[in-house]
Amino acid sequence: MECCQLQPVIELPGELKLCKTHFIEHFEGKVLRTIRQFNLLDKDDHIGVAVSGGKDSLTTVSLLKRLSDENPRITISAYAIDEGIHGYRDATLITAKKFCESIGVPLHVFSYEEEFGMPLDEILKILDVKPCSICGIFRRYLLNKKAKELGFTKVATGHNMDDEAQSIMMNQFRNDLKASARLGPRTGLKEHQGFVTRIKPLYLCSEKEVATYAFLKGILDKFTECPNVVKSYRAEVRDTLNEFENKFPGTKHNIISSFLGALPLLKGQFRDEALGVCPQCGEPSAKDVCNACKWANKLTEAKKTILIESGRAGN
Amino acid sequence: MHIKAYIEREDKEKSIAIDKGTTVKEVLHHLKINPVTVIVARNNEIVTGDEQLKDGDFLNIISVISGG
Numbered sequence: 553m554e555c556c557q558l559q560p561v562i563e564l565p566g567e568l569k570l571c572k573t574h575f576i577e578h579f580e581g582k583v584l585r586t587i588r589q590f591n592l593l594d595k596d597d598h599i600g601v602a603v604s605g606g607k608d609s610l611t612t613v614s615l616l617k618r619l620s621d622e623n624p625r626i627t628i629s630a631y632a633i634d635e636g637i638h639g640y641r642d643a644t645l646i647t648a649k650k651f652c653e654s655i656g657v658p659l660h661v662f663s664y665e666e667e668f669g670m671p672l673d674e675i676l677k678i679l680d681v682k683p684c685s686i687c688g689i690f691r692r693y694l695l696n697k698k699a700k701e702l703g704f705t706k707v708a709t710g711h712n713m714d715d716e717a718q719s720i721m722m723n724q725f726r727n728d729l730k731a732s733a734r735l736g737p738r739t740g741l742k743e744h745q746g747f748v749t750r751i752k753p754l755y756l757c758s759e760k761e762v763a764t765y766a767f768l769k770g771i772l773d774k775f776t777e778c779p780n781v782v783k784s785y786r787a788e789v790r791d792t793l794n795e796f797e798n799k800f801p802g803t804k805h806n807i808i809s810s811f812l813g814a815l816p817l818l819k820g821q822f823r824d825e826a827l828g829v830c831p832q833c834g835e836p837s838a839k840d841v842c843n844a845c846k847w848a849n850k851l852t853e854a855k856k857t858i859l860i861e862s863g864r865a866g867n
Numbered sequence: 868m869h870i871k872a873y874i875e876r877e878d879k880e881k882s883i884a885i886d887k888g889t890t891v892k893e894v895l896h897h898l899k900i901n902p903v904t905v906i907v908a909r910n911n912e913i914v915t916g917d918e919q920l921k922d923g924d925f926l927n928i929i930s931v932i933s934g935g
Binding site: 559560561562563569572606607608715759760762763764767768772774775777790794795797798 | 875876901902903904906908912913914915916917929930931932933
């Protein structure tokens with residue numbers, strides 16, 4: 553079924569085809585409804601949008617900026633983490649900088665090199681670790697730490713329905729319900745002064761919808777892929793889910809809907825688990841020393857070993 | 868009849884022979900591309916899977932998958 557006589561730009565599950573104008577209305581309306589339904593914004597919020605330069609984060613910062621223009625008590629800033637992935641992040645950060653400047657949103661950039669003494673490309677040469685594993689730990693650590701330093705009341709990310717469906721299924725496959733309890737459009741297992749609440753305004757939008765919107769709005773940049781992504785478990789789950797979605801349209805939406813039904817029970821089950829503070833960095837941690845400090849310590853040890861070995865070789 | 872398709876993710880352009888009435892969805896199937904993972908533009912306008920193609924059409928097949 554088509555919305556009108558105009559050329560359709562997308563076919564949604566349920567065989568509804570929408571033209572450009574109706575799709576933009578549909579998409580923006582869905583994001584607004586998501587924000588209202590899950591109480592993602594409060595008066596006087598200072599939202600820090602975590603941007604990468606990709607379509608999801610640029611769409612998020614663009615829509616939140618518009619909302620803040622209509623509600624001046626809400627402030628929007630952007631921040632980015634430069635992991636140090638040559639040929640990938642350097643290019644996407646240029647896009648992020650240009651875009652944030654064009655819409656008048658201040659952008660703060662922090663790097664692994666400044667924070668951990670090395671870019672990811674170099675870290676991977678001296679530590680035997682899966683790239684996405686250590687990168688995810690360091691990135692999440694910095695996003696939370698820097699959000700507090702910058703005074704953000706919430707962190708908005710560009711996570712979309714596909715990202716969330718992948719995370720839910722990955723946690724199922726790994727039998728990790730506790731990790732799923734931390735998911736949802738407004739994340740965090742419980743209020744903790746060390747955690748800045750994360751919100752996902754694109755939670756109910758599929759990746760294809762976000763890409764279509766970004767294309768129509770002229771903010772879809774040329775495809776660039778992280779050189780490490782092919783090694784990830786997430787990429788395997790993503791491809792499997794996309795095969796399912798093609799054969800059975802609505803699969804991802806159904807994963808999200810059933811998950812949202814079960815989420816209050818999951819949060820209830822894990823709410824009372826103790827959450828302490830890392831003695832090394834002061835960030836929240838379920839264990840003694842947090843994962844970011846554990847890896848930072850291993851990195852320090854690896855650097856010392858290299859220095860000692862290079863000293864021996866020089867003698 | 869022939870069309871050309873640029874597959875952004877592979878950074879490759881392909882020339883494809885098609886029959887009259889061939890749709891975008893059929894071209895994607897021929898190229899072994901999952902329609903869920905791309906948007907397809909003809910002359911910078913997005914077209915859906917049922918769109919019938921004409922001789923000389925140029926398709927830009929754009930990946931919707933996040934790169935990181």
